[in-house]
Amino acid sequence: MKSINEMHIKFPSKSLNEGFARSVVSAFVMELDPTIAELADIKTAVSEAVTNCIVHGYRREAGVVYIDAYIYEDKLVVLKIRDKGVGIEDIKEAMKPLFTTAADEERAGLGFAVMQSFMDKVKVRSAVGKGTTVTLEKKIVPTR
Amino acid sequence: MLDADYKNDVLTVFLNGEIDHDRAADIRCAIDGRINTLRPKKLELDFSKVSFMDSSGIGLIMGRYRAVGLVGGVLKIKNIPDNLTRIIELSGVTSLGVL
Ligand SMILES: Nc1ncnc2c1ncn2[C@@H]1O[C@H](COP(=O)(O)OP(=O)(O)O)[C@@H](O)[C@H]1O
Numbered sequence: 322m323k324s325i326n327e328m329h330i331k332f333p334s335k336s337l338n339e340g341f342a343r344s345v346v347s348a349f350v351m352e353l354d355p356t357i358a359e360l361a362d363i364k365t366a367v368s369e370a371v372t373n374c375i376v377h378g379y380r381r382e383a384g385v386v387y388i389d390a391y392i393y394e395d396k397l398v399v400l401k402i403r404d405k406g407v408g409i410e411d412i413k414e415a416m417k418p419l420f421t422t423a424a425d426e427e428r429a430g431l432g433f434a435v436m437q438s439f440m441d442k443v444k445v446r447s448a449v450g451k452g453t454t455v456t457l458e459k460k461i462v463p464t465r
Numbered sequence: 466m467l468d469a470d471y472k473n474d475v476l477t478v479f480l481n482g483e484i485d486h487d488r489a490a491d492i493r494c495a496i497d498g499r500i501n502t503l504r505p506k507k508l509e510l511d512f513s514k515v516s517f518m519d520s521s522g523i524g525l526i527m528g529r530y531r532a533v534g535l536v537g538g539v540l541k542i543k544n545i546p547d548n549l550t551r552i553i554e555l556s557g558v559t560s561l562g563v564l
């Protein structure tokens with residue numbers, strides 16, 4: 322499937338960039354004329370995935386976060402958010418609501434649950450010691 | 466950075482802007498500092514000026530529930546804007562009786 326538009330960015334794993342990532346992705350999808358609610362859903366999911374790269378992937382050490390964003394036919398948005406950090410040993414376990422390996426930092430363990438609830442599809446690929454890629458998909462409902 | 470009111474043992478903190486992992490630590494310190502000096506019977510977190518929140522905000526709410534509980538107080542969250550109701554509901558914090 323060929324994309325109609327795409328965008329690729331990378332930035333250092335500084336928490337300051339969480340807001341930057343939300344803004345860039347929301348500007349990218351704006352051409353699809355999303356509702357305020359759809360835009361908020363996408364921003365929230367992006368915030369979760371990017372924060373995970375920074376907090377867990379790189380454990381707040383220096384690293385690079387990558388976002389590859391695509392728009393396909395029928396207003397389908399696909400976002401690949403990726404790090405080259407520690408990876409996830411047991412993805413199924415990690416995605417369970419309330420599961421967190423950073424409870425002492427007041428992580429709620431709800432990042433994946435939020436991504437799943439706010440997007441149409443969430444896919445996670447990960448290899449220990451190599452990194453993690455989260456793919457988020459959402460179809461913007463055609464203008465009513 | 467955060468406006469707050471303290472009256473009749475009730476500490477009200479007015480949260481604002483975007484609550485994410487980047488800002489959560491500062492907000493946490495600001496609130497816990499007040500909790501520990503004032504030891505309120507009730508902590509109210511007012512969300513009316515919050516434009517965005519991800520699950521870092523849920524961690525913040527649960528953490529303050531515990532922090533104020535340690536000094537014998539209770540937590541209430543109020544004025545939740547429409548755009549935050551879904552994440553609040555999904556989180557299950559409502560079952561703590563904070564609404
Ligand atoms: N990019 C990542 N790299 C390594 N581990 C991750 C990554 N994303 C998530 N995880 C693991 O999955 C767990 C659950 O993630 P999440 O649902 O977002 O909750 P939280 O971030 O609050 O811990 C994390 O605690 C962490 O152990």
Ligand SMILES: [Mg+2]
Pocket residue numbers: 369372373428431432433520
């Ligand atoms: Mg998370």
